[in-house]
Amino acid sequence: MAIARDSHGEPLADQDLTVEIGILTNISPVDILWEEGHGVKTNSAGLFQIIVGDPTAKRLESSQVPFFSDIDWHRQPMYLRTVINGLEMGTVQLFSVPYSMVSGDLAGSVKKLEVMGDNPTTEDALFEVKRKDGQSMFAVYNQGVRINVPMIDAVKGAKGGFAIGGFDGSKGDPPYNLFSLNKDSVRIYLDKTPDLTKGAKGGFAIGGFDIAGKKGLPIQEYLSVTPDSTRIYVKQSPTKGAKGGFAIGGFDGSKGNTGNFLNLTKDNYFIGHESGSKIPDIAGGLYNSVIGYQAGKKLTTGSFNTFLGFNAGTNNLGGASNVFIGHLSGISNSSGNSNVYIGTNAGRSNNGDYNIAIGDSSGYLMTSGEWNIIIGKYAGYSLSSGRVNVLIGPHAGYSHTTQEYNVIIGPAAGMYLNTIDNNGSYNTFMGINSGHMIRKSTENVLLGTNAGYWLDNGRGNTFLGIDAGRSRDESGEPNYAYRPAVQADYNTILGDKAGYYLTNGDKNVAVGYMAGYNNADGIGNVFLGNMAGFSESSSNKLYIANTSGVPLIYGDFSTGNIGLGTTSVPKRLNVSGDVAVTGDVSAGTVNGMSMGKIYLTAAGNILSTFGTNYTLYWLKGTGEIYIYNTSTTDKCEYWYKTQNGGSTGGGSGQVNASTNSFIISGVSVNHLGIEVHFGSADGQEGWCSVWLQYEAGTLVGHYIKY
Numbered sequence: 001m002a003i004a005r006d007s008h009g010e011p012l013a014d015q016d017l018t019v020e021i022g023i024l025t026n027i028s029p030v031d032i033l034w035e036e037g038h039g040v041k042t043n044s045a046g047l048f049q050i051i052v053g054d055p056t057a058k059r060l061e062s063s064q065v066p067f068f069s070d071i072d073w074h075r076q077p078m079y080l081r082t083v084i085n086g087l088e089m090g091t092v093q094l095f096s097v098p099y100s101m102v103s104g105d106l107a108g109s110v111k112k113l114e115v116m117g118d119n120p121t122t123e124d125a126l127f128e129v130k131r132k133d134g135q136s137m138f139a140v141y142n143q144g145v146r147i148n149v150p151m152i153d154a155v156k157g158a159k160g161g162f163a164i165g166g167f168d169g170s171k172g173d174p175p176y177n178l179f180s181l182n183k184d185s186v187r188i189y190l191d192k193t194p195d196l197t198k199g200a201k202g203g204f205a206i207g208g209f210d211i212a213g214k215k216g217l218p219i220q221e222y223l224s225v226t227p228d229s230t231r232i233y234v235k236q237s238p239t240k241g242a243k244g245g246f247a248i249g250g251f252d253g254s255k256g257n258t259g260n261f262l263n264l265t266k267d268n269y270f271i272g273h274e275s276g277s278k279i280p281d282i283a284g285g286l287y288n289s290v291i292g293y294q295a296g297k298k299l300t301t302g303s304f305n306t307f308l309g310f311n312a313g314t315n316n317l318g319g320a321s322n323v324f325i326g327h328l329s330g331i332s333n334s335s336g337n338s339n340v341y342i343g344t345n346a347g348r349s350n351n352g353d354y355n356i357a358i359g360d361s362s363g364y365l366m367t368s369g370e371w372n373i374i375i376g377k378y379a380g381y382s383l384s385s386g387r388v389n390v391l392i393g394p395h396a397g398y399s400h401t402t403q404e405y406n407v408i409i410g411p412a413a414g415m416y417l418n419t420i421d422n423n424g425s426y427n428t429f430m431g432i433n434s435g436h437m438i439r440k441s442t443e444n445v446l447l448g449t450n451a452g453y454w455l456d457n458g459r460g461n462t463f464l465g466i467d468a469g470r471s472r473d474e475s476g477e478p479n480y481a482y483r484p485a486v487q488a489d490y491n492t493i494l495g496d497k498a499g500y501y502l503t504n505g506d507k508n509v510a511v512g513y514m515a516g517y518n519n520a521d522g523i524g525n526v527f528l529g530n531m532a533g534f535s536e537s538s539s540n541k542l543y544i545a546n547t548s549g550v551p552l553i554y555g556d557f558s559t560g561n562i563g564l565g566t567t568s569v570p571k572r573l574n575v576s577g578d579v580a581v582t583g584d585v586s587a588g589t590v591n592g593m594s595m596g597k598i599y600l601t602a603a604g605n606i607l608s609t610f611g612t613n614y615t616l617y618w619l620k621g622t623g624e625i626y627i628y629n630t631s632t633t634d635k636c637e638y639w640y641k642t643q644n645g646g647s648t649g650g651g652s653g654q655v656n657a658s659t660n661s662f663i664i665s666g667v668s669v670n671h672l673g674i675e676v677h678f679g680s681a682d683g684q685e686g687w688c689s690v691w692l693q694y695e696a697g698t699l700v701g702h703y704i705k706y
Helices: 099-103
Strands: 018-028 031-041 078-084 087-094 127-130 134-142 145-146 161-167 176-181 187-190 204-208 218-226 230-232 248-249 259-264 269-271 290-291 306-308 321-325 341-342 355-356 373-377 390-392 406-408 428-430 445-447 458-461 462-464 487-489 493-494 509-511 526-528 541-544 553-556 562-565 572-573 593-598 604-608 613-620 622-628 638-644 647-655 660-664 672-681 687-695 699-703
Touching: 593 604, 604 687, 604 699, 613 672, 613 687, 622 638, 622 647, 622 672, 638 660, 647 660, 660 672
Parallel strands: 269 290, 290 306, 306 321, 321 341, 341 355, 355 373, 373 390, 390 406, 406 428, 428 445, 445 462, 458 487, 462 493, 493 509, 509 526, 526 541, 562 572
Antiparallel strands: 018 031, 018 078, 078 087, 127 134, 134 145, 161 176, 176 187, 204 218, 218 230, 248 259, 259 269, 541 553, 553 562, 593 699, 604 613, 613 622, 622 660, 638 647, 638 672, 672 687, 687 699
């Protein structure tokens, strides 16, 4: 019986093979006494079975004797050679001959083989099987049994290691592997036939028994392996020393051991060389799950921790409720609580509480930081004692040290923010490279790729848009060169590349694509619209535009002057082109000037001076115009003129304080035109000029008052 394997050691399952067996008297040169051929088929495990000398086997022409029974078995030495599918598999020497061939030389029939030692204390073997080179393969001693297998890699077929097989008695079927021990593995195969799983017979089990107990009582099960489960049972009651639970350790030949590889108890789970090695000796730490080489090595009183990875949390002593996953994650954390570190070197040195660091070397240099969320490779790498920061993205907040209350999201966002005081706190950066070169700015909001990229120092800025407030490009300068002179404060920049070259400018507002693009050091500008103020470089300017050319509205905040369609504003208002006014025009002050229109279809006030002391009133029914003087001290001066066709008229006079006076009659006449001027006699109250015309029951016109 044998297992046929290919060149990689894999079984040749369900295959037809040609097997040739030769009986040799010499190997070199080859001397063949007998050679026979067999046709076999392997089963699903690669097993096949033949009988040497089977009458059904084919005699090969290389044979020197006509029949297998003609072989002279007394000739020595003899060898057995095997060839499968034309490939020679090996030749071994025969140290015994078939019993049936030499039975006539035996004195009687052997019923039992018995080996008995003559010295119960000897350390020599009672029975031993050796190879030709003298290597002991199997030996029985007074103290036990020893099986040695060759530690070689290249073994043809299924001959390597140590194996136990089974058979079912049917002719030709190869044996079934039940137990296999090799250099690289130990395997136990169980029959999964349903009937064998009934009762306690199925699977593989290790149990305990009480020698003084009654025969037939069930044993205590320690290990059970069945097709549907694997179970290990350990005693839950207190045990002395380190004997409780389930453990796997190592040794190097010296007294003692080299440390636990696996230690599972109801209180803690430790997997890995020296992981949690202090816990069994020092009472305190409970409910820890630790996996990895030296993970949680110094853990003593800490509880509710989860460490996974090489040296993860290896120096943690009393920290509780931590989750460290990754090579060297939290390695120097000794007392921090409720932290989550995932990734190689994540949170490596921190003893603060309530941090989350996910990513290779994220939060690498933290020592006492608290309440931080750090996600991304090298994110928050240098953060030492900063607190309440959110740093997400590769290299996000890389140079943070003591900063607080920053929200930085995006690859390399806020990468160099590293001031040693709170001047680098209370910022919000979102976008690739947003605030990339900022070192000590505070209270900034930068949203968008490269927003505020080169801003070294600033306060209270709001930049929104790709390259918004970028502060320059890299032309002619080495990458990552700081600009310490950059000190831009309280700017509001919204739009793609808006405020692109902003350097030291303050209190600017730029809204729109490339709005304020070239303004570097200007102060107090307002740029609204597409490319508004694109080329403006000075301060206190207003641009409302949708091109980089002449704006629709331009203003100068320093003088208060404004221009429409022009950037030349020598006066308070300068209009390039015609002006049309459909409503009132007012200076907005008592001593200013106002213009407007008159439209009356019924009796009422025509116009009042500033302060309303003098009012011109139309009495439609009688066609008369009055002046009402409500001043208690001043007189109202007036003059008027009328025009009706070719006839004209006019007059002038005064209306005393606190009185009213009729000044014009016959007003309600079609086509009649009237001009009236009235105001304070001393010129202090202001004057009004009115031009009126009556037509079809309506009094219309316009006025100026100042």
